[in-house]
Amino acid sequence: MDWSKIKTIFIITFLILDVYLLFQFMKIRDANKYEVITETSLEDKLKADEIKIDVELPKAAIKNQYLSAQPGKFSKSDAAKLKGQKVVINESGTTITADLENPIQLSSKFEPASLADFLKEKILYGEDYQFWEKDDEKKTITYFQQYDNFPLYQNMNGMIIFTLNEDNQIMKYQQTHIEGIEKLTAKEDVLLQPMKAIETLYQKGVLKPKSKITKVELGYSTLIQLAASQVLAPTWRLVVDDKENLYVNAFEGQIIEFGSNENLGAE
């Protein structure tokens, strides 16, 4: 065969192959150029998992700071102020246990407002506390102390537990009270947005699919328990389906799990 013909056939063949490959390359490159890498937003993820936020979230930046506080001590003169109650103060002076001489009858559907006057008039520092929950199984009503209208979540050193009898009457209560609440650091810091707290709870699998966030609230939880005082950190509380409470440290974004074995009056 003629060598020059072979050469020509080779050149033409490879030229056609090159044109084909170039065409393929351009096609792939163009396709990639218009491919937008989209990351699913948190809102979309929540929507996909049917998680609803049924509350208006604060959007403005909120500044806050750590607090320090000590367990308050009750004195005999404090006890003497409590009329119509048999009062016992524990050894360390931090817990009052009071039996009511005249039990308070509650209506079948408890409304916190019905105890407002009793708290104000018959309980030491009663206005410092806000209603937390009524537990029908344990037959208790719990109030936690507040600071500047922010609740001190699950704080055993600042709570009142009322005990009910079978007839739905308040028979007795136990009380602790936090005092000397002070801002710990001179400088305020911006809190994480509640949406960030929701993101953390979602990412960690704590916020389950098909759940509904029904309340978002800012308060304080105990970050550090020292020998004679405690440090309180700003904390987001998210209520899920009107029953489950989830807590996130509003500075650091960590999920807070309160111990279940804490007792009233623990120091």
Added chain:
Amino acid sequence: MSLRYSILASGSTGNALYVESDEHSFLVDAGFSGKQMESLFGQIDRDISKLSGIFVTHEHSDHIKGIGVLARKYKLPVYANEKTWQAMESNVGVIPTEQKFVFNMETVKSFGSVDIESFGVSHDAAEPMFYVFHHSGKKLVLITDTGYVSDRMKGTISNADVFIFESNHDVQMLRMGRYPWNIKRRILSDLGHVSNEDAALAIGDVVGDQTKRIYLAHLSLDNNMKDLAKMSVAQTLESCGLIVGEQFELYDTDPKIPTILTAV
């Protein structure tokens, strides 16, 4: 005749301690740039060029950042142990041989009436060591950057007039904080840093009749607070029967502002 000191700055962003007698003046660590070190000296109205030497504790950058610049610019002698010299060589740049001195661990060097004693600590550095300044029966101790305080260390530092003592973090704040787990583990380890509570327990073991002032130093910016450190240490000491304000005072230190020059 007295020994005077100023904690020029203390924290993870940089550390420096100035100590002087009537005849000599010393700098322990220079964890800031040359300009920043000059500014800190300006704030206590002292002249860097008059230093008798710079004493290095270990090669971490918050302790050596300004060593090379100061040594070259002011022709200052620099003292460190052999392993620390090797470890920091590449970071401090060239220091003329005649300015480089070896100060080994567990040894004493005398400068006039001041004896400077070195002792080892437990930290993730080549051969970390800190210093005790002795002068006319008085004693100033600097101990930071240690994962724990051993009985041996306690024996060396006990009953000082002044303690500059690490109180790096609150364990709960560290655990709650945003640091990656490996960093948290490092800080909490025996080669890391002393927490507020551990500092208090160690302080409780080493304070004596002579102790007048305790400075809480190397406070973490992210995992501690001045108020918290003081509160935590004071309460732990109180539970050991040592009341702050009765025999000794407790102070915090700042990452940027020098303490006033104070006599031991």
